[in-house]
Structures are given as structure tokens and as C-alpha cells.
Amino acid sequence: MSKHNVDQMPALDRIRRPEGGLTLGIELPLDNDWAPERETQRVREGRPFGIPDLTHYPDLIRQVDRSGFAAVWMRDVPVFDPRNFGDAGSVYDPFVNLGFLAGITENVALGTAAVVLPLRHPMMVAKAAASVDRLSGGRLILGVASGDRPVEYPLLGLDYESRGEAFRDAVDYLRDAWKDGGLPVGNGRIEPDLDLLPKPLQAQIPMVIAGQGRQSPEWIAANMQGRFVYPNGAEKLTTQAREWRSLRKALGLPAGAFISAFHLDLADNPNEQVTPRRFGARTGRKAFIDHLHTLEDAGIDHLALLLRPSRRPLGEVIDELARDVLPVLKPQSSPVKAAAE
Template sequence: MSLATTCKTGALELICRPEGGLTLGIELPLDNDWSAEREEKRLAEGRPFGVPDLTNYPDLVRQVDRSGFAAVWTRDVPVFDPHNFGDAGSVYDPFVNLGFLAGITENVALGTAAIVLPLRHPMMVAKAAASVDKLSGGRLILGVASGDRPVEYPLLGLDFEQRGEAFRDAVSYIRDAWKADGLPLGDGRIEPSLDLLPKPVQTQIPMIIAGQGRQTPEWIAANMQGRFVYPGGIERMAMQSRDWFVARKALGLSAGAFISAFHLDLADNPDEQATPRRFGARIGRRRFIDHLHALEDTGVNHLALLLRPARRPLTEVIDELARDVLPALKASFPAAKAALK
């Protein structure tokens, strides 16, 4: 498979290299509360499991932004459900958080992984997303999903089983609302006397799908500019990326972006072999670079690193990744940023 790809959709150029190769991003909330030492601190402070310590969050985001990473990713977890889904995610409302991130960063793409579209009115999603894109100078990547937590739907009086249809309708509405020819009414009609402001900086804010959204592979390839998949083994990732790129090519579309994640505990010893954990590993940086090159060879464009399992201080981990890991990848991030401008 050719490693060259084409991400000619605005902010996707920040995370996709046209000549191929892998970029790295950071998944928020930027704590390391899943380590044993931090777990003791959490218990001492009386914080529930899954609720991150966000004390140093702004400074860590600034460090990521100036260190050459391609993106930061925030999640959409409306309700903390400690019994059935013991992870509070990024805690803050994603669009409020993205507005804050737009103000304290200059370089990274701002991604969502992912907004649960059926839980929000599409007009408000369209306005919030366009606002973030405007405030950030065109750096938004709108990851979307149908949601996988049934507890949220009854709280809003919504039908969990109808989320696939609601997802499709929302995607169509949002794209219509970003155009300059009036406001969609939700039934296929456009009201030319009304409009939604602001309009995005990007000609088209790229949408990527996390999971399947209860959609067919054909619909996903035709309507999304990228896929964000759960972490998996090299063979599985190669198969998924190949299916994505083949489906896009069959429709005469550019390759788009294929994205995944990795839960990283970066060891002090750079040669420490991987000790697997769910969705990632404890691993030394040289062995991690080997893994990244293997992912590059499968066609993965971008990997979002979750650092919550890290045993070391996050400032050290981010610095080592920036100093020793990013330069080992096949191209430099500044070239991609220049392409966007």
C-alpha cells in the first residue's frame, strides 16, 4: 500500500503528511491519575475514580502546543456515570473547552473525539463548531459519534435506538448551516432570510467519525473526511486503514485521515520492552518509536496519546516525546502547518 495520502480538507493538513508518515497528538485531560502514585493522591483528596486532577491543565496544554505535537483531542462525556462508565473524560463541556484552547494555543489542531451528535441540537453544534473554528484561525477537526452510553439518552428524553438516523440528519444539517445561503429548517428547506453566524474559517470543517455511528462503511467513506478507531494490533490496524482508503478511492475521493489512539506509560529506560495494557502499553521510547514506525507502515496518519497511565511527571514525558520521539518520525510538523496557511 502506498504510504502517501492526501488530506486536503483544512485542519486535516495539520495531522496528515502528504508524503505519508505519522503525526502525534495528545488526548485530554492531561493528567496521570491512572498511575499507582496518583491513585493514592486521588484517594487522599477524596476524588471519585475517573475524575482527573486538572490543576496543571493550562500549563500542560501550552507545553504540548509549543513542543511540535500536531493536535489535542477532547472528549464529550455529558454525564459522569461512576457505576457503569467510570471515566469523567475531559470533564469540561467540549465546546467551552475548545474556546479556551483556541485562546491559549497557536499551533495544534483542535479535535473532538467525539461530539455525540444525537444529544445536541444540530443548529447549536453548527454554531459552536464555527465559533471555535473562527477563534482558532481554522484549526478545528470535528470528530462526531452516535454515542455508546444508553444512560444519557433517557435523561434527555431521546430514543437510544434511533441514534443512527439522528446522527445522519445532524451531519446533513450542520453542513448546510455552515453555508452562506440561509438557515436550514430541518426538513430539507432553506430559509434565506435567516443565517447562522459566524461562518467557519475553513471552507469545510473536516468531520471524522469515531466508531461506526451506526452507519454503513459506504456512508462513512462518502460523508466523513476521516475515521478515528479504537487502538488495536498492527494487523487489525492495517486491515481497517486499508478498508478506509480503498472505500475512499472507490468513490473518487482523496484519502482523508485514518486516526487511532494509544494509552502510554513511557518508561524511564528507553529500551524497556512493552508491557501491554488495555489500549496501550508501558514502554521505553526506543521501542515505542519502533511501534510508531510499524503503524506508519500500515497507513495510520495520526495517533492520539493518552498519558493518564504515566508514572512519571507529565512535563518530563511530554518533553521526552518532543525531544526524542517526534524527530524520529518521517517528516516535521511545521511543514504541515505551513501547508494550511
């Protein structure tokens, strides 16, 4: 069991700052197999493209946790489809992985980006998520999605085209299942003599949506506590963040969290200029810090860094980010202050 307790900050407050500013997280898997030298090594080892080398995964996770990052994020890719999707994702089942991470971390929020809700019965998702929240001391952020890989649905005998409706139904089920007073049994009915245990440690496990989930912007603003959008340029992210907050404000709701990602190849020369790549860049530390300040000004709350393109050893990259990048972002509130707010 984590040393954290209910008096410490809610999971969403680990990735956002009441006074504004940006926090950084790490997106799994923790490998750098997209670097040219590592690709050569992969071929030599006979590993298929897209399957990460997770040899040093536990040690790197512990390093991230003690280094001041706000969160770690994992994907939900049930089936490796090398022909249509050459990336195996985070590999491990997300809820098994979350349980493992709850046991070896103490500080980071544990986020999914994102669990494909229509592929799982919502009762089992509700129980697994509440279990993780308890075991981690209230650090779960449940990112959810409707899925974008058509091959997965027929394998489970599910209809791909109706995934939007199934997604909405699952969200409603989760919220009902986490309440006291009975078990949801369908069609809005509650069975009072049954219950689902455990209940989450957080008053409400925050849900953030990755993509659109085949939902309207208005539904997303009303039902999600955050948005996790694909990596984009600062201008588009600014527009998306502004629209998200405007919709939340119109509904009389708190701002929530606006999250994106960045594929980072951090050069060892801090003065190296930016070389763009899909969803990110190769860049030296100084230009990267400038970009982060731009995102702070744009109203982005949290940026998940994918380090797979890194040419340097990941431990070295994590150290530099912790030592020279995190301290120049706007300072984080103390856990006591954040929880009080």
C-alpha cells in the same frame, strides 16, 4: 483571536502528511491518575475514581502546543456515570473547552473525539463549531459520534434506538448551516431570510467519525473526512486503514485521515521492553519508536496519546516525546507547502 489566518494550513493537514508518515497528538484530560502512586494520592484526597486532577491542565496544554505535537483531542461525556462508566472523560464541556484552548494555543489542531451529535440540536452545534473554527484560526477537526452511553438519552427525553438516523440528519444539517444562503429549517428546506453566524474559517470543517455511528462503511467513507478508531494492534489497524482508503478511492475521494489512539506509560529507561496493557503499553522510548514506525508503515496518519497511565510527571514525558520521538518520525511539510497541496 489566534495569530493564524486563512492562508495557513487546513486543520486536517496538521495531522496528516502528503508524503505519508505519522503525526502524534495528545488526548485529554492531561492527568496521570491511572498510575499506581497517583491512585493512592486520589484516595488520600478523597476524589472519586475516574475524575481527573486538572490542576496543571493549562500549563501542560501550552507545553504540548509549543512542543511540536499535531493535535489535542477531547471527549464528550455530559454525565458522570461511575456505576456503569467509571471514567468522567475530559470533564469540561467540549465547546467551552475548545474556546478556552483556542485562546491559549497557536499550533495544534483542536479535535473532538467525539461530540455526540444526537444529544444536541444541530443548529447549536453548527454555531459553536463555526465559532471555534473562527477563534482558533481554522484549527477545528470536528470528531462526531452517535454515543454509546444509554443513560444519557432518557435524561434528555431522547430515543436511544433512533440515534443512527438522528446522527445522519445532524451531519446533513451541519453542512447546510455552514454554507452561505440561508438557514436549514428541516426536511431539506432552507429559509433564505435567516442565517447562522459566524461561518467557519475553513472552506469545510473536517468531520471525522469515532466508532461507526450506526452507519455503513460506505456512508462513512462518503460523508466523513476521517475515521478515529479504537486502539488496536498494528495488524488490525492496517486492515482498517486499507479498507477506509479503498472505499474513499472507489468514491473518487481523497484519502482523508485515519486516526487511532494509544494509552502510553513511557518508562524512564529508554531500553525497557514493552509490557502490554489495555489499549496501549508501558514501554521505553526505543521500543515505542519501533511501534510508531510500524504504524507509519501500516498507513496510520495520526496517533492520539493518552498519558493517564504515566508513572512519571507529565511535563517530563511530554519533553521526552518532543525531544526524542517526534524528530524521528517522517518530517512534516511546511505550512505553506501543505496549504498549497
